[in-house]
Amino acid sequence: MKLEITLSLLLLLTMQIVFGQKSELFSKDNSELIDDDLLSITVDTNGNKWIGTSKFGLVKLSNGKFENLNKENSEIK
Numbered sequence: 671m672k673l674e675i676t677l678s679l680l681l682l683l684t685m686q687i688v689f690g691q692k693s694e695l696f697s698k699d700n701s702e703l704i705d706d707d708l709l710s711i712t713v714d715t716n717g718n719k720w721i722g723t724s725k726f727g728l729v730k731l732s733n734g735k736f737e738n739l740n741k742e743n744s745e746i747k
Contacts, residue, residue, distance in 0.1 A: 701736055702735075702736035702738070703721075703729060703736055703738075704723065704726045704727075704729065704738045705723040705724065705725055705726045707723060707724040707725060708721055708722065708723055708724070709722040709723065709724050710722040716732075717732075718730055718731065718732045719731035719732075726738065726740055727739050727740030727741070727744075727746055728740070728744075728746060
């Protein structure tokens, strides 16, 4: 019984390592994000990430570059 539990845990750990996704934490301190207070994130069909902030508009993340969009530099109203 102990052997089965140990093997199951080892299998789960191996699967997590093999199939786990790499994650990266961005903040306004280590990136071009204008705000850390985010409302939503979505990905379009081209792989661009669109991030809605609560105070400063929309942020587009494309190819590792952040572009801050707001009413001063875009058609956002």
